[in-house]
Amino acid sequence: MKDIFTIANNNFNSRLIVGTGKYKNFEETANAIKASGADIVTVAVRRVNILNKDQPLLMDYIDPKSITYLPNTAGCYTSDDALRTLRLAREMGGWRLVKLEVLGDKKTLYPNMIETIKSTEILVKEGFEVMVYCTDDPIMTKKLEDVGACAIMPLGAPIGSGIGIENKKNIMTIKKQSLVPVIVDAGIGTASDATIAMELGCDGVLLNTSIAESRNPILMAEAMKHAVIAGRKAFNAVRMKKRSFASPSSPKENLI
Amino acid sequence: MNNLNMAKIQLNGDPYEINNGTNLNQLLIKLKIQKNKVAIEINGVIVEKKKYPNLILIKNDKVEIVHFIGGG
Numbered sequence: 001m002k003d004i005f006t007i008a009n010n011n012f013n014s015r016l017i018v019g020t021g022k023y024k025n026f027e028e029t030a031n032a033i034k035a036s037g038a039d040i041v042t043v044a045v046r047r048v049n050i051l052n053k054d055q056p057l058l059m060d061y062i063d064p065k066s067i068t069y070l071p072n073t074a075g076c077y078t079s080d081d082a083l084r085t086l087r088l089a090r091e092m093g094g095w096r097l098v099k100l101e102v103l104g105d106k107k108t109l110y111p112n113m114i115e116t117i118k119s120t121e122i123l124v125k126e127g128f129e130v131m132v133y134c135t136d137d138p139i140m141t142k143k144l145e146d147v148g149a150c151a152i153m154p155l156g157a158p159i160g161s162g163i164g165i166e167n168k169k170n171i172m173t174i175k176k177q178s179l180v181p182v183i184v185d186a187g188i189g190t191a192s193d194a195t196i197a198m199e200l201g202c203d204g205v206l207l208n209t210s211i212a213e214s215r216n217p218i219l220m221a222e223a224m225k226h227a228v229i230a231g232r233k234a235f236n237a238v239r240m241k242k243r244s245f246a247s248p249s250s251p252k253e254n255l256i
Numbered sequence: 257m258n259n260l261n262m263a264k265i266q267l268n269g270d271p272y273e274i275n276n277g278t279n280l281n282q283l284l285i286k287l288k289i290q291k292n293k294v295a296i297e298i299n300g301v302i303v304e305k306k307k308y309p310n311l312i313l314i315k316n317d318k319v320e321i322v323h324f325i326g327g328g
Contacts, residue, residue, distance in 0.1 A: 019326075019327060019328030020325075020327060020328070021326045022326070029326055043327055044326065044327025044328075045295075045323070045324060045325075046322060046323070046325045047268040047269070047320065047321065047322055048268065048289060048294060048322065048323050050267055050270070050272070050321070053287065057293060057323065057324075059293055059324060069324065072327055074328065088297060088302060089295070089324075091295040091302050091303075091304070092293070092294065092324065208328030
């Protein structure tokens with residue numbers, strides 16, 4: 001069975017999207033991404049360090065020609081900042097597929113949905129394909145879809161918390177009503193969390209800290225790759241019905 | 257002491273001195289930055305790459321040079 005992951009008319013093999021932050025160095029970042037099998041990586045836009053001209057660049061380790069860079073707006077708390085960041089990202093080399101996140105406060109890193117919806121609408125009008133980090137509120141995600149988001153990315157738990165999927169019912173509701181891909185973004189702590197997200201029917205998973213802050217990031221990246229594949233296959237296979245009592249797996253007839 | 261051949265600009269938030277008449281391409285060469293790996297904003301306006309050679313920096317220009325770094 002063909003099971004293609006499509007975002008804004010682009011096809012991808014892997015349903016796992018990984019962040020490139022929090023690693024020890026770029027070498028570890030590159031190795032972890034390779035082990036994860038991800039086709040898309042999120043990247044942040046920041047000032048060049050003028051004083052240290054010899055500092056290594058992300059692009060020297062992860063080739064944007066062989067892997068899709070998804071510029072994000074991490075650290076932006078207003079629509080204006082987010083728009084400025086993504087316009088700069090586009091100027092850098094024509095990136096139209098972007099991840100929008102407009103944060104509400106530093107403690108929760110919850111999205112400010114009012115600014116997020118406003119920004120999505122403007123970016124779509126400017127020709128961006130916008131994947132949107134958002135709350136798990138089905139009314140808000142519907143609004144995002146209405147203004148043209150190309151993917152809905154509700155959090156499973158706060159960014160960097162590693163708590164796992166706290167809101168299965170809402171994620172399922174959002175998935176059922178959405179016509180664009182739904183990707184759980186944030187909250188994943190370990191492989192089983194990623195599997196659960198996929199078993200709920202989500203189209204993909206976006207994670208960063210769970211790999212970068214594990215003791216062995218390369219091994220965890222590999223685990224996440226398999227976790228997403230396992231969850232997707234289980235979802236497509238349609239799980240058995242739950243029973244209240246036992247049901248023997250061996251035939252009851254012709255016992256000796 | 258002001259050197260008449262120099263102009264002070266703001267580069268990524270810090271004061272920086274350039275030769276009068278320096279264009280954006282020349283600034284990048286001096287900074288050893290490859291232009292295909294960055295985006296530049298001057299006084300809040302993004303500059304298209306094809307305009308770098310013709311864009312002469314002047315005193316007090318606020319120049320922001322950004323690139324991609326690791327992020328989630």
